[in-house]
Amino acid sequence: MENFEYFILARAVHVLSVVMWIGGVSFVTTVLLPALKKVPDEHKRIELFEQLEGKFAFQARLITLAAGISGFYMLYVLNAWHRYLDVQFWWLHLMTFIWLIFSLMLFVFEPLFLHRWYREQAAKDSAATFAWIHRMHIILLLLSLLATFGAVAGAHGYHF
Numbered sequence: 001m002e003n004f005e006y007f008i009l010a011r012a013v014h015v016l017s018v019v020m021w022i023g024g025v026s027f028v029t030t031v032l033l034p035a036l037k038k039v040p041d042e043h044k045r046i047e048l049f050e051q052l053e054g055k056f057a058f059q060a061r062l063i064t065l066a067a068g069i070s071g072f073y074m075l076y077v078l079n080a081w082h083r084y085l086d087v088q089f090w091w092l093h094l095m096t097f098i099w100l101i102f103s104l105m106l107f108v109f110e111p112l113f114l115h116r117w118y119r120e121q122a123a124k125d126s127a128a129t130f131a132w133i134h135r136m137h138i139i140l141l142l143l144s145l146l147a148t149f150g151a152v153a154g155a156h157g158y159h160f
């Protein structure tokens, strides 16, 4: 297979990862967290959140890996690293930034301390902790949607 064919496949893998990514973040932000906020029993709420989030964590790690590998592979084939020096490609900066945040959360912070920290905070003030987690998800969702919009337009010839 030629390099450009691998490139096309990498793009397909990238978009597939993004579809699952945005779908997952969107569901957690607009359905799961608002529904959990309504669970009156605080212990039950934490327990439910950990169970459901735990189920998604493995998937999220795979998606993050696939998005990162396919994304960097495309940059390598295009030899487009210089785009990081050009503000016109703000969507590439944004994509990479979002990916970095997710990678740090899933592969470094979560296993190291986030889990414990979250339990401690939730035990102190469950409502405030949930509100904070929800706010962070809303911001990440909006940034992910903006990156997707910019990337599709930018990758297909729109000059920002």
Ligand code: HEM
Residues within 6 Å of the ligand: 011, 014, 015, 018, 021, 067, 068, 070, 071, 072, 074, 075, 095, 096, 098, 099, 144, 145, 147, 148, 149, 151, 152, 154, 155, 156
């Ligand atoms: C390390 C992280 C990432 C890198 C290095 C990366 C790199 C790339 C590259 C090189 C392209 C192709 C640009 C072109 O054809 O000119 C691309 C396309 C795209 N990326 Fe990323 N990306 C990353 C993460 C993400 C994330 C997290 C999202 C979504 C939130 C995303 C969404 C997209 C979309 C929607 C496209 C356009 C696909 C198309 O319409 O052909 N990327 N990315």
